[in-house]
Amino acid sequence: MIAWKYKGRIKGGCRVAEEQKKKKGSWLVPIIAAVAVAFIVRSFIAAPYVVEGASMEPSLYDNDRILVNKTTSWMGEFDRGDVVIIEGENNRHYVKRIIGLPGETVEMQEGELYIDGEQIEEPYVNELADYAEQIEETSVEEEEYYVMGDNRGNSLDSRNGLGHIPEEYIVGRSMVVFFPFGNMQITN
Structure with missing residues (x-):
């Protein structure tokens, strides 16, 4: 029974690490998408001038x-x-x-x-x-x-x-x- 808890902890620890890794990478795609959309809008649709x-x-x-x-x-x-x-x-x-x-x-x-x-x-x-x-x-x-x-x-x-x-x-x-x-x- 102790071994089972130990395995669960390790396994759970891996899940936590994987979830944290996914969370860090999850910001990258929206940031790249936002930059791409801003570039397209500014280049082809509308842009500010002074x-x-x-x-x-x-x-x-x-x-x-x-x-x-x-x-x-x-x-x-x-x-x-x-x-x-x-x-x-x-x-x-x-x-x-x-x-x-x-x-x-x-x-x-x-x-x-x-x-x-x-x-x-x-x-x-x-x-x-x-x-x-x-x-x-x-x-x-x-x-x-x-x-x-x-x-x-x-x-x-x-x-x-x-x-x-x-x-x-x-x-x-x-x-x-x-x-x-x-x-x-x-x-x-």
Whole structure:
């Protein structure tokens, strides 16, 4: 009878060790799965970005954190007025607004925007009365976009350095400002 208890203790001790081993390993699979899901979501579905500079004021401000929908970059669903993230040289990203769509002509006269000869209202741009830039009529090629910042006097965009943006350089469309909390808003 003593031997039987002794065997039970050893056997029970092995079970305890096996259960402890299973418990330690049981955390590994969920952690790997969580990291994989986070990587997939951030790479292909949605990702946060930080706005740098004043080129999108008054819509977006320096250090605003925005959430970007990346599914639009592979589904090709962009409209005039969408705020998008563009990947530039040296992995630098720009936040701009789509103004001209593929196949359209863009022109600006005394600060007023014309698409295919028709004047376009731009409620997201402040101080247009002080803005009198001229842009010669330019055609937007297929699979390219014409982009501008909302702060027209202080923006690097299609007018002055970025040129027409090929569709494959658009990372995604901004959905919402999520921080700082006082600036929370839907961006499109």
